[in-house]
Amino acid sequence: MTETSQKRVFIRTYGCQMNVYDSERMAESLNKAGYTTASSADEADLVVLNTCHIREKAAEKVYSEVGRMRMLREQSGRDVKIAVTGCVAQAEGAEIQRRAPAVDLVVGPQSYHRLPELVDRVERGERSIVDTDFPTESKFDHLPEERSAATGASAFLTVQEGCDKFCSFCVVPYTRGAEESRPVASVLAEAERLAGQGVREITLLGQNVNAYHGEAPNGGSGTWNLAGLLRALGDIDGLERLRFTTSHPKDMDEDLYQAFADNPKLMPYLHLPVQSGSDPILKAMNRSHTAAEYLAIIERLRSIRPDMAISGDFIVGFPGESDQDFADTLKIITQVNYAQAYSFKYSPRPGTPAANVEFHVPEEVKSKRLEAVQHLLNEQQLAFNLGCVGRTLSILLERSGKEDGQLIGRSPYMQSVHVMAPQHRLGQMVDVEILSAGANSLKGRIIMAQQAA
Numbered sequence: 001m002t003e004t005s006q007k008r009v010f011i012r013t014y015g016c017q018m019n020v021y022d023s024e025r026m027a028e029s030l031n032k033a034g035y036t037t038a039s040s041a042d043e044a045d046l047v048v049l050n051t052c053h054i055r056e057k058a059a060e061k062v063y064s065e066v067g068r069m070r071m072l073r074e075q076s077g078r079d080v081k082i083a084v085t086g087c088v089a090q091a092e093g094a095e096i097q098r099r100a101p102a103v104d105l106v107v108g109p110q111s112y113h114r115l116p117e118l119v120d121r122v123e124r125g126e127r128s129i130v131d132t133d134f135p136t137e138s139k140f141d142h143l144p145e146e147r148s149a150a151t152g153a154s155a156f157l158t159v160q161e162g163c164d165k166f167c168s169f170c171v172v173p174y175t176r177g178a179e180e181s182r183p184v185a186s187v188l189a190e191a192e193r194l195a196g197q198g199v200r201e202i203t204l205l206g207q208n209v210n211a212y213h214g215e216a217p218n219g220g221s222g223t224w225n226l227a228g229l230l231r232a233l234g235d236i237d238g239l240e241r242l243r244f245t246t247s248h249p250k251d252m253d254e255d256l257y258q259a260f261a262d263n264p265k266l267m268p269y270l271h272l273p274v275q276s277g278s279d280p281i282l283k284a285m286n287r288s289h290t291a292a293e294y295l296a297i298i299e300r301l302r303s304i305r306p307d308m309a310i311s312g313d314f315i316v317g318f319p320g321e322s323d324q325d326f327a328d329t330l331k332i333i334t335q336v337n338y339a340q341a342y343s344f345k346y347s348p349r350p351g352t353p354a355a356n357v358e359f360h361v362p363e364e365v366k367s368k369r370l371e372a373v374q375h376l377l378n379e380q381q382l383a384f385n386l387g388c389v390g391r392t393l394s395i396l397l398e399r400s401g402k403e404d405g406q407l408i409g410r411s412p413y414m415q416s417v418h419v420m421a422p423q424h425r426l427g428q429m430v431d432v433e434i435l436s437a438g439a440n441s442l443k444g445r446i447i448m449a450q451q452a453a
């Protein structure tokens with residue numbers, strides 16, 4: 001690399017863990033193309049906005065951020081290039097450059113492997129490049145061979161992309177495309193590298209991760225499911241904990257239930273969104289399961305792992321949601337008793353079937369319902385946390401806390417746990433007696449450091 005070797009890139013990431021993972025991979029491939037990483041947009045020659053389309057007014061927020069970047073470019077007098085990637089790039093495509101001509105490059109999630117080449121074309125003066133095709137080749141074929149060194153004890157690893165479920169409110173099937181799984185051998189190779197770099201916990205990512213069916217390794221026939229993949233990951237030395245997210249109720253299979261019983265490294269925590277507790281609304285959402293079927297899954301999980309912590313997503317105010325439908329959502333929350341959950345007011349996403357439906361729920365009704373759902377979920381979260389007081393939990397210490405001498409780690413149930421401990425314990429697993437709990441975190445004291453692996 002000649003001139004480009006001095007260039008700096010700043011990537012701003014919005015949205016889910018999948019985007020965090022993609023941003024890291026983009027940074028790596030741009031590093032290889034001669035870019036170093038800038039710590040802020042002010043210092044960068046290339047700004048990448050890696051966008052998310054799931055939240056309300058996502059596109060509008062991207063346009064205002066592009067406006068800020070354009071101002072920055074004008075004020076600095078430097079030739080800063082602006083790229084928009086991620087799901088808004090995919091959904092809006094060329095519209096982005098029509099509305100925001102300051103954007104030099106628009107790249108959808110299926111085309112990240114072409115990023116260095118596209119940036120090079122921008123560098124050479126080409127303008128208005130849009131690459132949002134769904135290529136016929138697998139995007140997993142193009143992952144960088146080597147990841148740069150992992151920075152913490154916990155890492156994400158994408159094993160599956162896309163979604164074929166077409167929930168009527170959701171843009172993901174349109175922005176991330178059809179379900180695709182990464183071959184087993186490629187996942188295992190990356191996990192081994194991560195373990196070699198000191199990673200103790202891996203969270204497997206996928207929009208529909210439990211639909212995983214990756215090509216078998218070593219020329220074996222057929223595919224492996226998620227439980228099979230988790231079993232093989234469990235054999236990797238140094239890895240202590242496995243998690244996966246996000247799952248769909250329809251794709252819970254017998255092997256996966258059994259994994260929670262048989263795989264000692266699989267943590268007793270499952271993010272399993274139900275969205276609503278009302279059957280008519282679930283049908284209108286095209287969720288392809290009923291409330292009773294969801295409850296049966298939870299019951300089965302708890303019969304296998306009684307301490308299973310369940311997390312979920314809820315949408316209130318979906319078009320046509322009556323008071324009775326909403327009461328059914330509160331009911332299912334009470335029946336499941338969540339350890340943690342996310343809840344949202346429905347908002348239409350252009351191009352999705354639900355956006356064209358009439359009978360939208362008035363905004364003030366949505367607000368009231370959201371408040372009621374969040375109140376109940378917060379109560380459950382606090383109760384779950386308080387239930388841990390007095391127990392001894394195994395904690396992976398991941399980062400420094402705000403207070404001097406404080407470290408923060410995670411429990412098996414994904415809770416943040418604060419302890420006083422020396423810095424050198426970072427990255428270690430320790431046994432912690434839980435002394436107190438709030439809605440968002442626990443406090444405890446280390447009673448024994450576990451054997452280093």
Ligand code: 5AD
Pocket residue numbers: 054169170171273275313314315344345346347348349
């Ligand atoms: N309105 C509100 N919430 C939504 N989600 C997805 N699409 C919408 C929408 N149109 C929520 C769902 C999903 C989570 C990631 O975001 O609950 O599980």
Ligand code: SF4
Pocket residue numbers: 163164165166167170171172173207208248
């Ligand atoms: Fe969206 Fe439904 Fe697919 Fe989840 S399962 S990504 S909510 S379409």
